[in-house]
Amino acid sequence: MNREGEADVLVIGAGAAGAAAAWSLSQRGARVVCLEQGEWIPPERRPKSHLDWEVRTRRYWSPSPNLRQWPADYPVASFGADPINVLLYNCVGGSTIGYAANYWHLSPSDFRVRTLDGVGIDWPISYQDLAPYYTRNERILGVAGLVGDPWSPPREPLPLPPAPLGNQGRIVLRGFEKLGWEYWPTEQAIATRPYDGRAACDFRSFCPFGCPPGAMSSADVTYWPKALKNGVELHTNARVREISLHPNGRARGAIYYDVEGRAWETRARLVLVSCGGIGTPRLLLMSTSSQHPDGLANSSGLVGRNLMVHIQTFAVGLFEDRVDAWKGTWGGSLSTRQFYETDPRRKYVRGFVMSGCPGWSPLNLALQLAPWGAQHHETLAHYLNHEVVVFLCGEDLPAESNRVELDWEHLDEFGMPGAKTHYTLDENGKRLGADMIDHGRRLLDAAGAVSVRDFGLSPLIGWHLLGTARMGTDPLASVVDSDHRAHDVSNLFIVDGSSFTTSAGVNPTSTIQALALRCADRIWQRRRDWQ
Numbered sequence: 001m002n003r004e005g006e007a008d009v010l011v012i013g014a015g016a017a018g019a020a021a022a023w024s025l026s027q028r029g030a031r032v033v034c035l036e037q038g039e040w041i042p043p044e045r046r047p048k049s050h051l052d053w054e055v056r057t058r059r060y061w062s063p064s065p066n067l068r069q070w071p072a073d074y075p076v077a078s079f080g081a082d083p084i085n086v087l088l089y090n091c092v093g094g095s096t097i098g099y100a101a102n103y104w105h106l107s108p109s110d111f112r113v114r115t116l117d118g119v120g121i122d123w124p125i126s127y128q129d130l131a132p133y134y135t136r137n138e139r140i141l142g143v144a145g146l147v148g149d150p151w152s153p154p155r156e157p158l159p160l161p162p163a164p165l166g167n168q169g170r171i172v173l174r175g176f177e178k179l180g181w182e183y184w185p186t187e188q189a190i191a192t193r194p195y196d197g198r199a200a201c202d203f204r205s206f207c208p209f210g211c212p213p214g215a216m217s218s219a220d221v222t223y224w225p226k227a228l229k230n231g232v233e234l235h236t237n238a239r240v241r242e243i244s245l246h247p248n249g250r251a252r253g254a255i256y257y258d259v260e261g262r263a264w265e266t267r268a269r270l271v272l273v274s275c276g277g278i279g280t281p282r283l284l285l286m287s288t289s290s291q292h293p294d295g296l297a298n299s300s301g302l303v304g305r306n307l308m309v310h311i312q313t314f315a316v317g318l319f320e321d322r323v324d325a326w327k328g329t330w331g332g333s334l335s336t337r338q339f340y341e342t343d344p345r346r347k348y349v350r351g352f353v354m355s356g357c358p359g360w361s362p363l364n365l366a367l368q369l370a371p372w373g374a375q376h377h378e379t380l381a382h383y384l385n386h387e388v389v390v391f392l393c394g395e396d397l398p399a400e401s402n403r404v405e406l407d408w409e410h411l412d413e414f415g416m417p418g419a420k421t422h423y424t425l426d427e428n429g430k431r432l433g434a435d436m437i438d439h440g441r442r443l444l445d446a447a448g449a450v451s452v453r454d455f456g457l458s459p460l461i462g463w464h465l466l467g468t469a470r471m472g473t474d475p476l477a478s479v480v481d482s483d484h485r486a487h488d489v490s491n492l493f494i495v496d497g498s499s500f501t502t503s504a505g506v507n508p509t510s511t512i513q514a515l516a517l518r519c520a521d522r523i524w525q526r527r528r529d530w531q
Contacts, residue, residue, distance in 0.1 A: 006253075006267045006268060006269065007031050007032060007033040007233075007266065007267070007268040007269070008025075008030040008031045008032065008268060008269055008270065008530075009022075009025050009030055009031070009032045009033070009268055009269070009270050009271075009272055009523070010032075010033050010034075010035070010253055010254060010266055010267075010268035010270070010271045010272065011032060011033070011034040011035070011272045011274060012034075012035050012240055012243075012254055012271065012272070012273050012274065012275060012283065013034075013035075013036065013094065013273065013274035013275040013276065013279065013280075013496065014034050014036035014038075014091075014092045014093065014094065014219070014224070014234060014236075015093060015094020015095060015096065015219060015274060015275075015276060015496070016093075016094055016095070016096050016219050016496070016509050016512050016513050016516070017274040017495050017496040017497075017512050017513060017515070017516040018034060018036075018094070018272070018274035018275075018496075018516070019093070019094075019219035019220075019222075019223035019224050019227060020137065020219070020223050020513045020516040020517050020520070021272055021274060021495060021516040021517070021519060021520045022034050022223070022227045022232045022234075023140075023223045023224075023226050023227040023230065023232070024516070024517050024520035024521070024524075025520050025523065025524065026227055026230035026231060026232045027230060028524050030524070030527075031231070032227075032230075032231075032232045032233070033232070033233045033235070033266055033268060034227075034232060034233065034234045034235065035235050035238040035240055035254060035256055035266060036091070036092055036234065036235065036236050036237075036238060037072045037090055037237070037238060037239040037240065037256075038070065038072035038089070038090040038091030038092060038236065038237070039072065039091060039092065039236045039237055040091070040092045040220070040236060041091050041092070041093070041097055041220070043210070043212065043214075046061070046097075046209070046210025046211075046212070047060070047061045047209040047210050048204075048206065048209050048210035048211070048212055049210055049212055053206075053209055053210070054361050054362065054363035054364065055363065056209075057209050057364075058363075061098070061209060061210075063087035063088065063089065063095070063098050063208070063463070064076075064085065064086065064087055065086070065088060065090065066086075070090065070091075071237075071259075071413070072090040072091065072237070072239070073090055073412075074090075074282075074412040074416065074417075074418045074419065075407060075410035075411075075412070075418030075419070076088075076278065076407075076418060076419050076420070076421070077407055077410060077418065077419075077420040077421070078420070078421050078423070078459075078462075079420060079421065079422045079423075080402070080421070080422040080423040080424045081423075081424040081425070082423055082424050082425040082457075082458065082459075082460055083421075083423065083459060083460070084309055084421050084423050084459065084460045084461075084462035085459040085460065085461060085462050086278065086421060086462040086465070087461070087462050087463045088276060088278060088279075088462075088465065090279075091220075092219075092220045092224060092234070092236060093218045093219040093220030093221075093224070094219060094276065095276070095463075096217075096218035096219045096220070096509060097218050097220060098208040098209070099207075099208060099218070099463075099507075099509060100188075100207055100208060100329075100330045100331035100332075100391075100507070101188045101189040101190050101207060101216050101217060101218075101329070101331055101509075102186060102187070102188055102331040102332070102355065102506070102507040103138075103141075103143050103145070103187045103188055103189045103507070103509065103510040104187055104335075104353070104506035104507060104510060105127075105130075105134050105152060105155075105506075105510060105511070106127065106130075106504045106506065106511050107127070107151060107152070107337070107340060107341070107504070108126070108127040108128075108153060109341060110123075110127075110502065110504040110505075111123040111125065111126050111127055111501075112126075113349075113350065113502050116342070117342050117349045117350065118349075119349050119350070119397050119428070120397055120398050120501070120502040121398070121472065121477065121501055121502070122501070123471060123501040123502070124471050124472055124473045124478075124481065124482035124501070125471070125482050125518075127153065129518070130511070130514045130515070130518060131153070131155065133513075133514035133515070133517040133518045133521075134155075134510065134511075134514045135155065135156050136514075136517055137510065137513045137514050137517060138158055138159060138510075139159055140196075140222060140223065140226075141189045141217035141222050141513075142159050142160055142189070142190075142191045142195035142196055142198070142217055142222075143158050143159060143160065143187060143188065143189050143217070143510075144158065144159075144160035144161060144162050144163060144187070144188050144189075144190055144191070144192040145158045145160075145162050145185055145186070145187030145188065146158070146161070146162050146184065146185045149184040149337075150182050150184070151184075151337040151338075151340060158187065159195065160191060160192045160193055160195060161192055161193070162185035162186070162187075162188075162192065162333075163185070163186075163188060163190065163192055163201065163203065163328060163329045163333060164203065164328070164333075165333045165334065166203070166324055166327045166328040166333060166358075167322075167323055167324040167327070168323045168324060168325060168327070168328060168333065168356065168357075168358055168359070168388045169328065169332075169333030169334055169356060171319065171323060171356070171388050171447050171448070172332075172333065172334050172356030172388060172390070172443070172447060173334055173356075174446070174447045174448065175443045175444060175445075175446040175447030175448075176334065176336065176443070176446075178446040178447070179442065179443065179446045181336050181338050181443070182336060182338050183334045183335065183336045184334065184335060184336070184337075185333065185334060185335075186329075186331055186332045186333060186334060186335045186355050187510075188329055188331050189216070189217035189509070189510070190207070190215055190216050190217060190329055190331075191215040191216075191217065192215075196222075198213075198214050198215060198217075198221065199213040199214060199215055200213070200215055201213065201215035201216070201329065202215070203327055203328055203329065204326065204327070205325075205326050205327060205328050205329065205330050205358045206326075206330055206358075206361055207329060207330040207331065208330060235266075237258060237259035238256045238257075238258060238264075239256055239257045239412070239414060239416070240254045240255070240256040240283060241254075241255045241256060241257060241263070241286065241414070241416060242254070242255050242283075242286055242287040242288075243271055243273070243283065243284075243287040243296055243492070244265060244267075245289060245291065245296075245489075249291055249489065250489065250490060250491050251268075251270070251271040251489050251491050251492045252265075252267055253265055253266050253267035253268050253271065254266055254271065257414050261414060269491065269530040270491045270492075270493065270523065270530045271491065271492050271493070272493045272494075272495065272519070272523070273492070273493070273494045273495075273496075274494075274495055274496045274516065275496065276465060276496050276497055276498065277307065277404070277464075277465025277466050277467065277468050277496070277497040277498045278404055278419050278421070278465050278468075279419075280468065280469050280494060280496055280498040281303050281304035281404045281419075281468040281469060281498060282404065282406065282417075282419045284296045284297055284298060284303045284304075284469065284494075285298070285303060285304060285405070285406050286406065286416065286417065292488070296486075296488070296489065296492070297469070297479055297480070297486040297487070297488045297489055297492060297494070298479070298488070299475065299487070299488050300475060300476055300477065300478065300479060300487070302400070302469075302470065302477070302478065302479055303468065303469055303479055304403045304404040304405060304468050304469075305400045305402075305403045305468065306398040306399065306400055306402065306403075306467040306468065306470055307402040307403055307404055307421060307422075307423060307465070307466070307467055307468050308396040308397070308398055308402070308464075308466040308467040308500065308502070308503035309396055309423065309460055309461070309462050309463075309464055309465060309466070309503075310393050310394065310395070310396050310461075310463075310464040310466075310503055310505070311352070311392075311393070311394035311395070311396055311425070311429050311432060311433045311436065311457065311460070312391075312392065312393050312394075312460070312461040312463065312464070313392050313433070313436070313437060313454060313455045313456060313457055313461070314389050314390065314391060314392065314440075314454065314455045315389070315390045315392060315437060315440030315441050315443075315444055315452060315453070315454040315455075316359070316360075316387050316388070316389050316390075316444075316452065316453050316454065316455075317387065317388050317389075317390070317444030317445075317447060317449030317451075317452050318383060318386055318387055318449055318450050318451045318452070318453075319386050319387070319388065319447075319448060319449055319450065320386070320450055321386075322385050322386060323359065323385060323386060323387065323388055324385070325358045325359030325360075325384075325385045325386075325387060325388070326358065326359075326361075326385070327358065328357075328358050329358075330357060330358065331355065331357065331391075332355040332356050332357035332358075332391060333355075333356050333357075334355070334356050335353055335354060335355040335356070336353070336354050337351075337353050337506075339351045339352055339354075339435075339436075339439060340352065340353060340505055346431075346435060347431050348428045348429075348431040348432045348435070349397075349428060350394070350395035350397070350428075350432065350505060351394065351395065351432070351505055352392060352393060352394030352395065352432065352435075352436040352439075352505050353392075353393050353394075353505055353506050354390055354391070354392055354393075354436075354439060354440060354443065355390065355391045355393075356388060356389070356390055356391075356443075357388070357389040357390065357391050358388075358389065359384075359385065359386075359387035359388060359389055360387065360389070362380070362384055365380065365383055365384055365387070366380050369383055370383070388444065388447070388449070390440040390443055390444060392436045392437065392439075392440050393464075393505060393506060393507065394429070394432045394433060394436050394505050395432070395502070395503055395504060395505035396429060396466075396503045397426060397428055397429065397502070397503075398467055398470075398501075398502060398503070399424075399426060401422070401424065402421075402422065402423045402424065403421070403422050403468070404419055404420070404421055404468050405419070405420050405421075405422070406418075406419065406420075407419055407420040421462075423460065425457065425460065430457070433457045434457075437454050437456070437457075440454065441454060464497065464503070464507065464508050465497055465498075466497045466498065466500040466503050466508060467497075467498065467500045467501070467502070467503065468498040469494045469498035469499060470498070470499060470500060470501050471484065471499050471500075471501050472501060475487035475488075478501075479494065480493070480494050480495075480499060483519065483522040483523075483526075484499060484515070484519040484522070485522075490529070491529075491530050493519060493523065495512075495515050495516050495519040496512055496516070497512055499515055
């Protein structure tokens, strides 16, 4: 069955990138239709709207689709020497509904790692190409922070002041000062003051588990209200089966199932895929035809290849005095990028970022450290509100062997395949990860911790899913060009985490949305090509 009429642009995916692109194009008067396989998640369904929020986070709100099993989820299996714990949300807003909202820019060097360090490949764009879109995105979301850090080019002031340091922030600062490491307030997409009709943050931490005041700048409360006001048609519970094609090879639209299992086709002059680092290659690989037997836009064989996840872990310091661990923002207070660039004295290339964060919530801490039995309460009291966490995130280099494939052994309720990842951490990543953990432990020791533990590198945290449909100038070595247009299909665009050429070493959402805004500009500038 066909939906009536033809849109100018069909956006598939209502997460960080899809929301930004849909808003940008609709601002110019384009008729935009968006298909999202999940649904709206209202405030009353978010864990922190309830007293038992910690229990709800363990399964219903779990970022793992295999544990959560919402109707919109599909199975995700993990293989390889270092299997990934894949974490993502399928809903309006995508994974921004459960993120920490850390919002760094990439560094200029991140776009030139082949030239500078002889690894990966260079991006087909530069930092300066993205700079105005970073700024535009920050104004729409209300990003909090302080410009002038020692690691970034000059830029315009941020809309909001940084979150207060709090006690745990001052503890981390003490460690930075003792070691002589440079630090700066962490930039976050959180309204530290009332902004654009949204209430200010109340600094009760644990942001990924729902933000009752709506201060966290997830895509569902920032871009989507504006996009809908512009007339964007958003269809939820629309599980896309394949991107359909005209006989001449151009994209025609998408075939999807509604919540009752009926098949529909929505047609548009141009199709924009924004389903994330797992969902995008899954959809492209499902969209086979006589013209594209190995999947759509896959003549290079790179759809699903070069999966990068960042090398992420935590170091945790125990302190004698209470640290007010429940206050602040979950993304943290202070960060350093002092070890972000390649240093010839180290035995690896590229680097990492470190951020001081609040401690764990009571239930999560109990499950980590307090065994059931006679010592349970005593152990929990020993650690609870006495720990400071350091989040550690390092660059993951691309490798074709790290990949996403279709999983035909595990299907969703409509008979479509799940996804499976294959991942092995390379030697550079192992050395970087070990040094990163060592630096985190040193920071907490310097801050006065009586003991320090860390989470190691296994299992790898799969929050940042990148690189599986990467940008590039060479059609044999990339999936899309510098404007995100697929090399193989002239009116198909792909923009989300899968578009990353290299992973950089910071949380990616700020860059994902800057790329989406830039992609929308390029589409509009060349609109006569698809009218």
